[in-house]
Amino acid sequence: MIFDFEPGDRVVNPSRKDWGIGQVQSIIKDKVTVNFENVGKIVINSNNVELEKIGDG
16 A cells, blocks of 8 residues: 655544544554554554544644
């Protein structure tokens, strides 16, 4: 899967909004590590979970 995330991007998991806003830490192939404000670091398989990027403003 190709997506336009970079480390530092802010994202949410639409199916788990209770996790809060997350910041992308790293991307290795289809694994995205995100540090969420309410649950800490989670490794997400981008083939199974679609993250939404939060805009800059």
